[in-house]
Amino acid sequence: MNKNSKIYIAGHRGLVGSAILRNLESQGYNNLILKTHKELDLTNQEDVKIFFKEYSPEYVILAAAKVGGIRANNTYRADFIYENIQIQNNVIHQSYAHKVKKLLFLGSTCIYPKNSPQPMEENSLLTSELEYTNEPYAIAKIAGIKMCESYNLQYNTNFISVMPTNLYGENDNFNLETAHVLPSLLRKIYEAKINNQEKVEIWGNGEPRREFLYSDDMAEACIFILQNRDFKDCYDLNDKEIRNTHINIGTGIDISIKELAFLIKKIVGFNGDFYFNNKENGTIIKLTNPSKLHELGWKHKIELEEGIKKVFKWYVDNIEKYKK
Numbered sequence: 001m002n003k004n005s006k007i008y009i010a011g012h013r014g015l016v017g018s019a020i021l022r023n024l025e026s027q028g029y030n031n032l033i034l035k036t037h038k039e040l041d042l043t044n045q046e047d048v049k050i051f052f053k054e055y056s057p058e059y060v061i062l063a064a065a066k067v068g069g070i071r072a073n074n075t076y077r078a079d080f081i082y083e084n085i086q087i088q089n090n091v092i093h094q095s096y097a098h099k100v101k102k103l104l105f106l107g108s109t110c111i112y113p114k115n116s117p118q119p120m121e122e123n124s125l126l127t128s129e130l131e132y133t134n135e136p137y138a139i140a141k142i143a144g145i146k147m148c149e150s151y152n153l154q155y156n157t158n159f160i161s162v163m164p165t166n167l168y169g170e171n172d173n174f175n176l177e178t179a180h181v182l183p184s185l186l187r188k189i190y191e192a193k194i195n196n197q198e199k200v201e202i203w204g205n206g207e208p209r210r211e212f213l214y215s216d217d218m219a220e221a222c223i224f225i226l227q228n229r230d231f232k233d234c235y236d237l238n239d240k241e242i243r244n245t246h247i248n249i250g251t252g253i254d255i256s257i258k259e260l261a262f263l264i265k266k267i268v269g270f271n272g273d274f275y276f277n278n279k280e281n282g283t284i285i286k287l288t289n290p291s292k293l294h295e296l297g298w299k300h301k302i303e304l305e306e307g308i309k310k311v312f313k314w315y316v317d318n319i320e321k322y323k324k
Helices: 015-026 045-055 070-075 077-097 132-155 181-194 215-228 257-268 291-296 304-317
Strands: 007-010 059-062 102-106 159-164 166-168 199-202 209-214 247-249 254-256 273-276
Touching: 007 015, 015 166, 015 215, 045 077, 059 077, 059 215, 070 077, 070 132, 077 102, 077 132, 102 132, 102 215, 132 159, 159 215, 166 181, 166 215, 166 304, 181 199, 181 257, 181 304, 199 257, 209 215, 209 257, 209 304, 215 247, 215 291, 247 291, 254 257, 257 273, 257 304
Parallel strands: 007 059, 059 102, 102 159, 159 247, 166 209, 199 273
Antiparallel strands: 209 254
């Protein structure tokens, strides 16, 4: 992959895609193909086929997805499995059909079983049942991993899958109905401060532990893998059954939701209290084992408190777009 390579970033406006776009631009990549959802509906098979025929990307980064927090996943179950599978099927198949040199598929660590041994290794995939609340989304992402592996094995493509942990950063989703826990807490606590509220309601009991990775670190890891890893490097050539070739991207460090809330409270400067509503918690512990990535020579740089300060400043600077 050189600076003039034609690189298509699917989902370049989202949290993941925008971070990858910033990273590529900072490294001098100058032939980036970008399409908004209005310009290209990735769930439409014919539109995607026409796009690939017209633009012929050499590299594809599949960061487009329908994503959301625990309530959104549990409420819009059909939407999450249908839209994500449609996007993946169309982009991955057309990448094969138009001889893309390398594709990077981004999933999520929610692919791992609810009771997976902690920290979660790549080999934990499909060893037991999934967390119910995000099962449709997880199944879609598992299908994406298996689609990449299957096309590689049958057609000799070079499609690689990475599974980032919980992400946060610029261009995150701060909609209180659909956001993940960190941006949701940040917005609620900040609004409580400026509105002089005495209490903030927090979903669950605060005990679940989560791992968080700043989106710019995730982007750096993705480009590192694109530049330094091929599918043939992701398994032992002597293996009779090739599976679990995906790579975790994470910090290997977690924090409870309660501890996270108090950290955000300190950063935002909120003086009120918290009320935990004791509704469904989701998986109690979900920590990745990023040792495979560490062995390749990459490790995260931005620690959680520094990252929250960065995203809080970005949110305040861009707050107008979220006033709805």
